[in-house]
Amino acid sequence: MLPLLHHQPRHQAKKQARSCSPLNQQLKQLPRLIIETSSTVSTMATNLKWAPVLALLLVAAMVGSTSAGNIAVYWGQNGNEGTLADTCNSGLYAYVILAFLTTFGNGQTPVLNLAGHCDPGSGGCTGLSSDIQTCQSQGIKVLLSIGGATGSYGLSSTDDANSVADYLWNSYLGGSDGSTRPLGAAVLDGVDFDIENGQSAHYDDLATALKGKGSVLLSAAPQCPYPDASLGAALQTGQFDNVWIQFYNNPGCAYANGDDTNLVNAWSTWTSSVTAGSFYLGLPASTQAAGSGYIEPGTLTGTVLPAIKGVGKYGGIMVWNRFYDVQNNYSAQVKDSV
Secondary structure, eight states, X not given: XXXXXXXXXXXXXXXXXOOSOHHHHHHHHHHHHHHHHHHHHHHHHHHHHHHHHHHHHHHHHHHHHHOOOEEEEEESSOTTSOOHHHHHHTXXXXXXXXXXXXXXXXXXXXXXXXXXXXXXXGTTTTTHHHHHHHHHHTTOEEEEEEEESSSEEOOOSHHHHHHHXXXXXXXXXXXXXSOOOTTTTOOOSEEEEEEOSSOOTTHHHHHHHHHTTSSOXXXXXXXXXXXXXXXXXXXXXSOOSEEEEEOSSOGGGSOXXXXXXXXXXXXXXXXXXXXXXXXXXXXXXXXXXXXXXXXXXXXXXXXXHHHHTTSSOEEEEEEEOHHXXXXXXXXXXHGGGO
């Protein structure tokens, strides 16, 4: 991610014609039977001739019907991106990820940073509870992302990971131990791991602890070079429902200069090496959203997505972030083909 600035009835059979001589009637019908048999054989031969083509068309139709994907978006790092409710009411997204919990672990008091939207320190973000419920009423999953490109976070031990899991469960998820809830009474659907500081210790413990709490969706946003420096061990736990791989700011494995070879190769590596519910192609929503990796909508839908949809458990795309998505109308342009 970037620095913090800012989903008839059949006809009844005709009665037999009456005949005084069944044998005579059968003889009369013989020429017609010969013609019908000849026609049937000819039709069968024609069908056999086209069978391979029909089979390919059937497979293509099946792939097309089963590879429809969703769009996930990060929200929270620009006060000009609109409200959370507006984001969900746009009809574009299946997942909205609140960014970020930038401070946690190592005995620190956790800090939620939603940029210009609200101040959680003064209780100013509890009003988001109704927006979260608006999203969830439409079947949209809302997750809290922990980490980010900047921040003070890390886990010093298994006990520390368990402590952070308890905090997340009771403050944002389904826990009810009386803890202060920065986003009000709403219960989020899960936690997103966006760990980008190179420290990988004990995130596997955190993932396991969170999954052990109950119904918690887990997602992760690793960089496209495999394995990810921060999330490699955590992703090997098999605890993650969705993995949105960041195919940007990493020229060695991203789309560049009209060439998707590195991207497709990296996608194949990720989807064959990590066990997860589904994988998402993470992209910047505009050229301003990242230093590299932007893919024009037409190229994405016409070239890149067809190349990866048949590889691994394709789930859709993730876009960084809502502000740039609004500015460039990116998700709206590609949604029908995702």
